[in-house]
Amino acid sequence: MVEMFAAENGLKGDPRLQAISNAIRGVCSSGEKTGIMFQDITTLLLDHKAFKNTVDIFVDRYKDMNISVVAGVEARGFMFGPTIALAIGAKFVPLRKPKKLPGEVIAEAYELEYGSDCLEMHVSAVEAGERAIVIDDLVATGGTLSAAISLLERVGAEVVECACVIGLREVKGQRRLNGKPLYILVEPREIDSC
């Protein structure tokens, strides 16, 4: 299913979107994530063509936007962000879960569908005035991306846009997050059975 965001992402009728969607797996989650319609992008990573098309779409969008920072959210933003950063000539800045970064950090706590968490960023990684995008696999409540935006803005960076492969239905029609544009490729996959 790709219609939900196609009108907004400028890719209406682009066959790459359906192939990307088909490569994502909807799974019935258990443990602390019980009841969550879990979207598994590891199957997208196994499909070379769909994975490359995903990265290519983001690269085409951001290559001429004078972006110097691609910030990726741990863990799944790390699977897309570095490749995009290399292709557009930007640095990659990891936004990590607590106590993973060795240098001086700033931190932002946030709420998730299944609990709460915190993101940290090295203070010296980004300079004031730099133009940044934030990359993650999925936006659900938007709490994670909002924390990422706050971290970058606290050091004086300009967040140009947040980009995700998947947007949960709750974000339908919400084209902005904390005042920043939100760029989404596809809607979630249905779960066949639990």
Ligand SMILES: O=P(O)(O)OC[C@H]1O[C@H](OP(=O)(O)OP(=O)(O)O)[C@H](O)[C@@H]1O
């Ligand atoms: O829009 P939100 O409600 O904030 O949720 C989206 C976030 O949740 C998932 O990560 P998760 O926190 O599960 O961490 P993981 O990638 O380390 O599994 C996903 O990769 C996003 O980062």
Ligand SMILES: Nc1ncnc2[nH]cnc12
């Ligand atoms: N439904 C979901 N599937 C995968 N990751 C998520 N992160 C938050 N909600 C999620």
